[in-house]
Amino acid sequence: MTTAAPVKTQYEAIIGLETHCQLSTATKIFCNCSTEFGAVPNQNVCPICLGMPGVLPVLNEKVLEYAVKAGLALNCEIASYSKFDRKQYFYPDLPKNYQISQYDLPIAKDGWLEIELLDEQGNPTRKRIGITRLHMEEDAGKLVHGGSVGEASRNETRLSGSTHSLVDFNRTGVALAEIVSEPDLRSGQEAAEYAQELRRILRYLGVSDGNMQEGSLRCDVNISIRPYGQEQFGVKVEIKNMNSFSAIHRAIDYEIARQTKALENGEKIFQETRLWEEGNQRTISMRSKEGSSDYRYFPEPDLCPIELPGEQLQTWQEELPELPAAKRHRYETRLGLSAYDARVLTDDRGVAEYFEAVVAAGGNPKQAANWVMGEITAYLNQQKLSISQIAFPAVGLAELIALIEKGTISGKIAKEILPELLVKGGSVTKLIESKGLVQISDAGELDKVIEAVLAANPKELAQYRSGKTKLLGFFVGQVMKETGGRADPKLTNQLMAKKLNA
Ligand SMILES: [Zn+2]
Incomplete structure (x- = not known):
């Protein structure tokens, strides 16, 4: 765990995390396509996840189970009535032009998790971080700019000198849980610890592998600063593109320092999305954000609402580790x-x-x-x-x-x-x-070895007896050598000292 000194300013940082976590089901959320990572592009697709006309999604029961278990583990209230909604937007990695998500009735809300921070002496400080909501949704596809479809796990890979773009729909329709925290975090260290604890919990439950390199756990940070004592929040900046806990830690500390300096210089903070540049250890502006987008949510007409029977909830609760x-x-x-x-x-x-x-x-x-x-x-x-x-x-x-x-x-x-x-x-x-490795703890047996060692080293024995008592270690070492390390060291020391001083 990192213990970098927190950034000390007259400003307080207000930080919240939005985490997308891939639920480790064998098949996608609304169809039977495989979720295998690294498959040949566009191999794991079907009319449903490609959004062909006339097809009907069916909810994968495992997704519901995993989302509910995650909600329970995060001390959330589980909705007895929940539903899916369509989130409309256009992007080439989204074949239907809408994403099936949950809007006003998420499956879980109002929970918390506890983070633990250790100081340099190893003393723990514990803090509860609120969980605003957890909802289920489908993932989008992946764009590859420039023609290479090799590595890369995130939703988009940009190669230099791009002449064209490719799309891989393998991950379209892969089940996600989006987990939104309350703005309860105050430092890069707290945020990194929150993300780690969240991943630990999901892994304990077996609902996600939390592999950040493969994009199974993706965190976006919302961060603003305000003078201590001020009620009103400052202007919020979003940071994306962090694929390790230390990147979350460092990106936030960088951003706190950047915003503090800007305010001290009388500059304005703009509402924008920034990217973490790992190589340069800094955030850069990606795009400005003007208010929240209008996604024209409406209830998904092809999926029935979810009513969770109390007995089912009870069973899943009992299955939690x-x-x-x-x-x-x-x-x-x-x-x-x-x-x-x-x-x-x-x-x-x-x-x-x-x-x-x-x-x-x-x-x-x-x-x-x-x-x-x-x-x-x-x-x-x-x-x-x-x-x-x-x-x-x-x-x-x-x-x-x-x-x-x-x-x-x-x-x-x-x-x-x-x-x-x-x-x-x-x-x-x-x-x-x-292997004949049993320790020799028999005084009689050790005495024989000691006699032999003393007899074989008359010069050292004479030196010892004339005052060079440091040689005790040498004699004990010889006994260890003779016995292949099997002599009981404590007993050997005692017996040897006794013999030498006799
Ligand atoms: Zn499919």
Whole structure:
């Protein structure tokens, strides 16, 4: 997590986010076309998503389920009566010339999510951010200017030297949830944390992969500034084109600084849409915005309104998993972990569940947290794997931790055998026995090794006895070498000191 110093001015920033998140259904919202990412352009289309005359959309039930679950997880009020509307506008990526969305009766409204910010000492500050609404809608297609239809995931790709444009309708009709926050955010850091928490929640629910590079999660920021104490909002600027959390953070901080400077110089802020330029780390003006556009919304006549039975709502509510914020609280209060550890462990649901399984199998929570956040995470990052892909079960890690606590193996040996366990799985006890790695904690056995080491190093022994006591480390090191690292380090130290000082 970034901890850049907040921009300090006499002005207060008022920030709200509009997030479009792709719901991870196998088929589109109103037809049976596949939603596969990266398919050959215009392969996943049909008369319905191409808006041919006379076709009828049918709502994908999964979309409703996912939207309602997201609404519930965001503490929203779920509408018992909701409907779809047509939003009219013309753009070449929209074959019907209207988008099916929700206008005055969204499926969910009036919710909140909790963000958590850690200061440099790791102390958390928590804040509730209001959710104005969540509604379902279909995505538009993708324009490619210049002829290349290769990479790119956003709705539009502009290549230099464009001579013509192409359109790909594969994503036309892909299900989206649009989530609008209240203007409760005050800094780039808060906004980035809000977007991350939103993504965590959606991923926990399994309703979206939240992949920003593929455009599954797209955030637009609304930002204005006003002098502290002033009631009235300043002029609002919209920022688009941020495809990472750090870009959201930096774009907002840049924009706060830009608007502050403009006001201090007596300049006017214009209502406009600005783009974040990652390369130059700045926002640039894209177009001015004159009031809100008139989309001539009207109820979609081809789809019936949605009435959600209370029992259905109840079932979906019961299917919700424990969410990240609740997990963080529980890890801190019940397992005694720090806010930082709780945060890292709960970032990914799979990792959190693995960690919990280690604890359930008897693993000490702090030790389990250290192993999961340290060695195992490093391995996963290095191998580009997810935790579900390792062969080492949680119960195995609990066993490993117990063996270290009992002194059967040293922490060092445990780290050495971990890579093999992660790849092959199997019993930890069997592995250390077969490799002869059991720690030597028997004083009699260690004494023999110590005698041999002293006999083999008479010069150092003489130096030690004439006052060079620092050589204790050298002798212990020799014992470790002789035993292949299996000697119990604490006991070896004690026995060696005793022998040397005898
Ligand atoms: Zn279709």
